[in-house]
Every structure is written in structure tokens, then in C-alpha cells.
Amino acid sequence: MKGLFSTKALLILLLLAFSCVVVWMLLPEDEIDYNTQVKPIINQNCIACHGGVKQSGGFSLLFEEEAKGNTKSDKPAIIPGHPEESEMIHRLVSHDPEERMPYEKPPLSQEDIDVLKKWIAQGAKWGTHWAYKSVEKVDVGDQFSDDNIFTKWKNNDIDYFIYKKLKEQELDVSPVAQTPDLTRRISLDLIGLPPPSSIFEKTVKNPSNDGLDVYIDELMASPHFGEKWAGMWMDLARYSDTKGYERDAPRTIWKYRDWLIKAFNEDKPYDVFLTEQIAGDMLPNPTDDQLIATAFHRNTMTNDEGGTNNEEFRVAAVIDRVNTTWEVTMGTTFACVQCHSHPYDPFKHDDYYRFMDFFNNSRDEDTFDDYPVLREFKPQDSTRLVELKNWLHKNADQEQADEVIKFVKTMQPSINSLTADNFINAELSDTKWLVLRNNSSNRFGQVGLDGKNTLIYKYQSYLPGGVWQVRLDDVNGPLLKEVKLPKTKGWDFAEFSFEKVEGAHDIYFTYRNPNLTNPRSNGLKFDWLYFADEFPGRNSNGYRKAKNDFWELMETRTFQTPIMVENPPEMKRETKVFDRGNWLSKGALVTAGVPEVMNDLPDGAPTNRLGLSKWLVSPQNPLTARTYVNRIWEQLFGFGIVETLEDFGTQGIPPTHQELLDHLAWKFMHDFDWSTKKLLKYIVSSAVYQQSSYSNPKQLQKDPQNKYHARGPRIRLSAEQIRDQSLAVSGLLSEKMYGPSVMPYQPDGIWNSPYSGLKWVKSEGEDQYRRALYTYWKRTGPYPSMTLFDMMPREVCTIRRISTNTPLQALVTLNDSSYVEAALHFAKRMITEGGSQPSEQIAYGYKLMMYKDIPQEKLQVLLGLYDGLTKEELIKNVAYKEESQIDKQLNAMGVVANTMMNLDEFIMKN
């Protein structure tokens, strides 16, 4: 007994001694950094069970207060300063498999455990992940001022940050690319096309100009610039010409695409660019353009499928807006917070719904016609609108005038009939419109009637003899109005006035019609109702004409684009937390707000979408500028400084050049005043961008993906660039800008949506040859030759495309009719413009493509191909009808051109 006791005592002593040694060993000389040393260990090993999703044992490591708070055992698992008393450490080193963490997984390495011990010993200091800290100015060091290689190589401050990392990686810089490669690279990057000859001749070929500098400016001044960058943003905006879901019916929203082109062309500062898209409708006296900008968030899908719940899909659209806003503008995957606190990053479950409240008060409700829309008038109606405005200006107060004009332009704020309920013998037809039958009734819950005395409504009456009653509060409540309805020809508009009542009331409709003998037959259908104030200026001159203008403008056919319109106060929706993300299981009421970890709403910003947009573009917002400069970098270099454009959080890939990212973000906000063009010019002027893309074994060995940029970017062109380039080089490209989307050649059988009469009808004339961004985009049947080059269907936003290299892509550029036609056209150009000899013609074509002379070896191969094709035995197999010399020649050159347009160097940016 005694012996055993002493052995035990000895053991304890030994352990104590050992602990002392350990503690001594852990005495802090260098501080453990939470973000770089501790968080990765936690994310890798602990957070799955002790984080935002699960808090096993009542312990979570996600937030400081949780980690240091009491666990299920009523004491904290981390006791700052005392690793030896901290249950967390005990559990990591325990030998009891029931105790030892990570549970049923291999233990942590001794190294990791030591880091955690040391961290706790040092006080378990929490840290904010770098991406959630405001952007600070980064100084450019001077440690390379005596480095000749650097000073000769560098063009601007970007190069300092690049060079610094290259040195760390023991990599060398590359010399500047050959001029032809560089000019082509810059042009494809800035305008998405090879350089227009006018710009090329004037700048690159004319040495008296300040070469590249002017060239860059000229390209950015070209209207094609906006087309290229609009294309980028369309992925983010999930732009589509259809509504999505099962029926995927058409939607007219191309004016938003055109808005994007113009915004980029006029270099709309990014803060304004975002503000107008998020809250353009809430700006004072918004212009039509600012309203069109809000179509950004009307690219959400609308579900026309019968039997679907409109509220469910309204909520789905709102959720999509929240997720898209975070992913696109702040590089944060927020969607997971919908169901629970973020598994890895400091966003709480409630944060999601507080944020959602910003978006939960727009008028759209999954209606068939995508209400609300901006109505744009034909010329004669526009004149009428101006007259009405002028009259109102003189004869009504500002508020009344604004309300009338707002209604004429947006038909808002009206009540969509699909929000009706309490149906008796009434229902939603195809779940889209309220229909009433003989002896039927329905309700509209809580309609604010203060100050209203007119109801304007869009309806259809199927047969004469109908009597429609509007009652308050109950199906037998006080009668507001009884209306005898004639038969209408399709949809019609009408109004009635009523005695004013105060407050909000349930509105009941009843309908009876003795002519309706079949109880299942519809008698009356509504689209929307608008409770209005009295039309102003009853006793003023011109009242009758003004009222008439109002009606004419309401009834006339207009061009409509879905936009955002905010609910007036009396229609405001409440936002509640969805328990585990389930929209039917509602929890606590929340009000609009931003996550704690982020910057506060700026002073004076209203807590609505407009305030949100101010918060988003505040220089204090740590993510907005970083996300955008990172995206621009990705467009030019093929991958971002943070490769995961969609995730700047702790689960994303850490930045390769964090200082550079912050340098760019700071400069973008403070020096460039959010100018995309200035940012682009800064980057394309850097030495790192202008480097040769030739690689060597050392680079490939050390940095196969070129993350550190020891060479220039060499990446595959995007789907859009590939199409546009082939059209441009062949001479087929249409310069036409803007307008409805077009349908270039597409194989049969691509569009197979059920319940959709939509057909691909090949566009005529130059519309066959428009730039890729004008191609009609159908979510369930996207244009195949572009999806094969990695475009996504855009059901939701595409944050980045993953570039692939497949045989099916080869088949597109070899055989797709668009490319075949371009090649034949190109061959004609080579023959007619290139000189008399095939070798001259091929050399000419190559120069058109690559802006440089064809190397002899390549010319020989292509000439060999041409000669082989024109030989008798081969030509026999060529299905060309006439055997005349020119056809043989054209045919052979057509094959050569097709070959050339498939060259790797042509498909790539070199």
C-alpha cells in the first residue's frame, strides 16, 4: 500500500515538475497570433462540433464570449492564462478515448497542442480575422531601392508587393512581354476584343505617341469597354432573359444590361454604381436610369409554376438578394447563416434576418408580370407625361404630384390580387390572379385607408350582370362600394370613389352574377388594386385634361422593366427569424441591422435599403473595396489575390498578397475615388501585369499556377471573348450596341422547357454577329457553345468561373456554325487583302490575329496544310460543289483559317 502510494506521489511530483517545465517552456517570448496560428487549428479540428452549427457540450469556439463562457459542465473550457486548468487542453491530451478530442478522430499533433497551450497561457487573446478589419493604408517599403533588377523592372507600387513575395519564394521576375502579345493582352482585358485598328494604328504603331499609355486610355474610352465589364457584372447580377424555375418564361430586363454598359463606359464610381443598384429607387427624385439600375436585384427568379406559393418564392427572392449582396459585394458566403450561426465566421443567426429586413420591404411578390416595373412611354405619351408633370407642379403639392407620377410610372404602390385570402368560392387562378365566381368572397388583410377616397383597379369581367361589393372588416361589414360590372374585352382599368375612412381595415370582396349558372365558372378577375388619394386640383384650370392624361398614361402600353420599389409605411412587412432557415417557422421579430463584427451604419444613414447602400460603400466597410479590387485582379490575372472570390472568411483561401490587396483597396477608395478605369489603368500599367508569360522549369516547379506572378498571366479567354474575338478578326462583328437580346445560331433541341412556348428563332442580319453579351440567355437552356466554355446558367449569381480545357470546347470552335462561318469569312479576307501568294495570305491572317509576324516554322506547317488540301486527292473529298480554282482556294483557305482560329495562342491570352 505504502509503496503504491509513494509511486503515485512520485508520479504526481514528476507530473508537477514536468508541468512546470512545460509552463516554463511556454513562457511567452513570441506572441501566438490568433488569426494565423490558432484559428486554422480550430477550423480544421474543432469547429465542426464546437462552432456555429453544433455546440457539443455547450462549448463553441466561434465567438470569444462563447469560448470563454460556461459550458454544460458549468465552467469555462478555456481559462485564460492557465492551460493546465483548461478543460480544452485536458481533452486534447487525455488518453481516455471517450474524453479525448477530436472525438473518434486522430489526436492533434503535439505542435498544434503546444500552440494552443501557449495561446491560452498568453491569455487566449481573440483576434478579428483580417478581412473584417477596416482597410488601412499600406506603406511601400524601400528595401529594394538598391536592387537593380527591381528598379529596372518596376513600373509602379504594385510591383513592390509582388517583388517582395517573389523574393520570399526565391523566384525571379520576367521581362516585359513582346509588344504584340502585350497589346493584344491589354485590349482583350480592357474591351474584351482585339484592338480596333483605329486605336492600334494611332497608338502602338505610331512611336511618336506615348505608346502604351495612350493606348490604354484610348481603349478605355472605347464604347466596347463597357460591354466587356458589363459582361463580368452580368454573372454577378445573375442576368437572364428568362424568369427561371420550371416554366422559365421570358423576362424583359435587357435595359439593365444596357445600364451596366453605360455605367462602365462613363466610369460611374463604384460607390455610386452599387448605391444605384441596391437603392436607386430610394434616392431623391430618382431618374429612370437609377430605377433601371435597381433591376440588379430583380434578376432573381420568379416562379410561374401553378400551385406554388407566391409568398414562398417572394421570400426565396429576398433571400437570394441577401446572399447575392454578400457574395458579390463583400466576398462572403452568407447563405449558411440562414439556418444557423455561420459555421466558421463571426456571423450570428439573427444577423441574417436583421440584414434580410433591409430587403424585405420591396413591393415585388412573385407576380407573373414581375411587378413592380418601370413603365417607359412612347414619344407622344412622354409628351403627355411632361404636360401632366407641369400641370401637377402648378396645381398640386409636391407630395401629391410625386405620388401621381410614381403611380403612372410604376403602378405602385398597388395591392397585388394574389395576396388575397379567406376565399369562399373564389381562388387564385393558376395561383397568380384572384378570380371570383357567383356568390363568392375573399379578403385583403389590413389595408391602410387613411386619406384615401379612390380605388383604381385592373380587372377583367367575363360576362355582364356581375355585381361586385367592397366591404370593410367583415364579409357582411359596412359597404364601401357596390359596382355593377360590364363585360370587358380582356384586362381593363376602372375606378370608383368612396367615403373616406380612417385606419387600416380588412377589405372584403363579394361577387354575384345571376348569369353564372356553373358554380365553378369565373366571373371576375383582378390583377391589382390601388387605393389612392383624390386626384389633386379638382377646381383648377385644366383638371379635366390632367385627369385624362393620367388615365391615358395608365392605360397605354408601355415598355416595362422590373425594378425595386419600396413599400410605403402602411404596407411595411415585419421580418422574423426563420427557425433553422424554414420560412414557415418564424421566430423573434427583428429590425434591420448589420452584423456586429462589421462597421456600424454610417451616422445619419436611415435603416433601410438606402442606408444599407451607404454602409456598403462606406470606406469603413472592410469588405467592399477589397472584394472589388480582388475581382478586377482576377479578371486580369486569372485568379484573385484571394483565390476564393466568394469567401474572404476564414474558410476561404488566404490572400497571396494581403498587403497588395489592401494597398489596392485603399487606393481605389481614397486615391481613385472608386474609379474602375483608374484602378484598371493602375494595374495594367504595372510591370507584373506587363511581364512576358513565357515560363521556365524553375517557375513551373515552384509555382505551377503562377500565384506569385514570376511571369505574366497566360489564361484562356472567356466564353464571351472567344466568340467576340472570332467575329472581330473575321470582320463579321456587328458594332451595334444595346437593345433586346439576340439569337445567333444554335443547334436544335437545346430548349426543352416544359410548359413554355418559347422558341429559338435565329436573328436576322447583323444581329447574328453581335457580341456575346447580347445573346439571349435562358436559364434552363443556356447558349451551349458558351456554357461549354464555362459560363454558368445564372440561376443564382456566379461569383467566379472555373476555367476548363475539354475536347467539347475544341468541337465548338472547330464545328459550331458561328465559328465555321467566321473562319470562311476570315479566309476571304486573307485571300482578298493578304496578297497573291497563299504564304502571304496566311502570314497576313496570322498578323490580323496575333499582331505579329508569323514565325517561319508555323507558316510552313500552315502552308503545308494549305498545299495538302489543294492537292487533287484531298480536294475530291471536299464537298465543294464547283471545281473552279477560286472555290478550291477558298475552301482550302477556309480550313486553314478554321485551324488558325483554333490555335492555342488564339484561344489564350498570351
Place this chain on the structure above:
Amino acid sequence: MNEGERIKKLEEQTRRLFLKNCTLGLGGLAFSSMLGSCGYSGSGSENMAEMGGNPMAPKAPQYAGKVKQVIYIHMAGAPSQLELFDYKPELHKLDGKTCPQSFLEGKRFAFIRGVPTMLGPQAKFKQYGDSGAIISNYLPHLSTIADELTFLKAVHTDQFNHAPAQLLMQTGGARLGRPCMGSWVTYGLGTENANLPGFVVLTSGGNNPDAGKSVWGSGFLPSVYQGVQCRSDGTPVLFIDNPEHISRESRKASIEALSKVNKLSYDEFKDPEILTRISQYELAFKMQATVPDVMNIADEPEYIHEMYGSDPNKSIFANNVLLARKLVERGVRFVQLYDWGWDTHGTSEKGSVDIGLVNKCRETDKSVTALILDLKQRGLLDETLVVWGGEFGRTPMQEFREGKENIFKGRDHHSEAFTMWMAGGGLKKGFSYGETDEMGYAGINGRVSVHDIQATILHLLGFDHEQFTYKYQGRDFRLTDVHGRIIKEILA
């Protein structure tokens, strides 16, 4: 020597090396295979070196596998196990009764809200074959080959929405961005027929699977390993036909020229991606000949069409099944079939377990059965693995949506238990593993996870799922993530 000169010198050295070892005269299109023997590791590219030049060249697995190829039939939308294989007489008794609270507490369903009622099996069940496997009357054909099949009756997943569950089943992760099983397998094994894609995807049912093309994407693996979608009507692969005025011969000449010029570009840039592009163009050229041929089922004998229920004039699932057999016969490594339309919530007749599901079974039962028999008679069944299943199961409860019973008989998504089956080499035939409780709600023994299934498939092909990894972002990734157990109980 400055940087430019240095690069130039390197270029010359590499080119000389190339010219010395290989001849540039490309008689026939042997370029990509030639790359394999030309010491291309000198290019310094990890990937190309690792692939030995041709990324699709056949490779040996880690150990001798039982099978060489896979046909994976994924019924997108998730068929109801309770109407097909998992017979629950007790559930029958509870039909129409309120669902016990224990099934609902702390659980979340895709659509069910409130307290639903139980829904008894809609099909009739019998035992078949020597094995006595229980199969429903929805599958009269399959029941005749019960003794060829290996059932997993207690599969579970942790996803209950289609897209993430399909991703989990096919890529081992519920979010976008990971390589799918077919990509892993072709990455590991290459393919036997260089003239066909190694990994073919065929879809039917009118729609792509919910998760879209990502379920056959290559994720972080090189893009050559992504699935190639073939169409069963129109041109079998989009843009496979040469334009009218370009003959096969002139196409051949043009591809040869293209490869040569691209090779010259490679000498300049040393970008390994150029080599990939060369091989992709050559594969495209080969596919132009082989794909239309293999995809043409019109020449199959009448008895085969009879057997499968296939019809060259239509675009139907049965055609894809027949194609799957043709493709594996020609050495395609992985054939993935997706048939859409198995989502039987009871919101419509088509989507009901008593009508829609019967029709889906009718459309597929004969051909799937024929596939097993046909593979067998051709001696291919022992070297092929056929997998059948959905992305999750369906609830023993009748679906309630928004508190109301759906109009038709239907079941909600269910992650706790469902049935899959496999057939082919290395398996215990006529065997059933796993069991669910008497309601069919959850597995009570022999539970297997999605990752277990993946581990087992890899094992049958000769890979240890824990060792079969790809380094990406500094981490070794594998199909089974950090999970998976080989289901040894079903192995022969």
C-alpha cells in the same frame, strides 16, 4: 545573361531535347501518346509529369481491383424505397394515423410542416429468387434477377435537398467545387479506349439533375476528367459533326497542323496547358469518328431493342441504358446515367408514389434488368459495377405541405434511410445488407453512409479511399473527405 536570354536558352535546350527524342513527322495522330514517351517531365509541370504525358492513359490501380468500369444509374429526385424495396407491413397498419412525435422532434424536413399522418406502402411486395429478396410489384422485371443484386437497405445521408444531396452522393461534399466520382475514377485509372471520352454522362427524364453540371464536374482535378455529356437525340455530342465543306480528311490534316503549331507555341511558352489542349483536340478528332458510331443504337439487333425496350426513334432512358452497355463494352471507364423525375411529393399525379412512381418504374425497370442480363451474357458483368440509387430516401409519412395533406399520395425527402443496390464483380450476389425499423424511418443495423458507398466503389476498382488523394491548396483531398468505411459485409 539576362532574363530573356536565359529563357531563350532554356527553350532551345528543351526543343533540342524534344527533336532528338521524337520525330515531328506526325503520320497518323499519335501525338498525344507520343508525348508520353518524350520525357515531358522536363517541362517541370507537376501535373503533366504525374500524368506521364497523356492524362487519359490507362493506369493500374493501387491494388488489383475486382471491376474495371462502373455504370452508375442515378435516379434524380430520389425514388421511394418504401414502394420498391423496403417492405414495412407495420407501416401499412398505421396508414392514415398521426405520425408519432418521436419521428418529428428535432427533425427537419424539406416540405413537411406540422404533424403529418403515416402513409402505408402503396405497392405489393413478394420475395424473389433463391435469396428471397423482397421487391415490389412496381419492378416486375428486376424481381426476376433478384439473385444478381446486392441491396443496401439502410443507407443514410445528411442532406435533404436535391442539389446538395446529389453533390454529396457524387462528389463527397454537399457544396460545389469537388470532383465527382467519375472524375476521380478516370483520374485514377485513365481509360481503356483513347478514342472515346473516359467518363460519359447521359441524362433523361427531360431535365438535368437538380445540381446541374456540377455533379459531373472535375472540381479541382484537371478539367480533362470532367464528364462528357452525350445526347441521345440530335447529334450525340454537340458540334461533333464537321461542317459540310470540311471532310474527315481535311479535318485530319487540320488537326495535325494544329498540333504542330501548338507544339511550336509550347516551345515558346512552356505552358503545360498547351499540351492539354493538343491532346483535347486530338481526342475531339477521334471522338468525331467513334462517338457517332458508338452512340448509334439503330444498328443493334431487334432482340436487343426488345430486351431493353429501347427505341432509336425516341429519346428515352432505355436508350441510355443500352448505350451504357455499348460504352463500357468499348472501354469507357465510367458511365453515369441521370434520370430525372423521381421526386414524388404527392403534389401532382406525376409526382405521386401510387401513380407517378409506377410510371417511372415502368419506364426504367425493363432496361435496367436487361442491362444486368446483357452484361452477364457478354461476360462483362464480373468486371463491371452497376450502382443504382437516388440521393436520399422518402419519409414513411404522407407529405403535408403548409399544414395540408397533398392531393396525391406522396412522401417528403428523407435523409435517414433509403435503399440502393449494386450488381457486378466482387460483390455477394443475392445479398441484402442493413435493416430499418418497422416504420422504415431509420436504419437499425447495417447503416451505411454515402461516403461508405464511395469507399466501397473505389475499393472494388482497386483504390484505398484513404490513400487515393489529390493535393490541392496544400491539403490532400479525397472523394470520401475524412469519412468512409468499406462495406466489407457485402464483398464476396
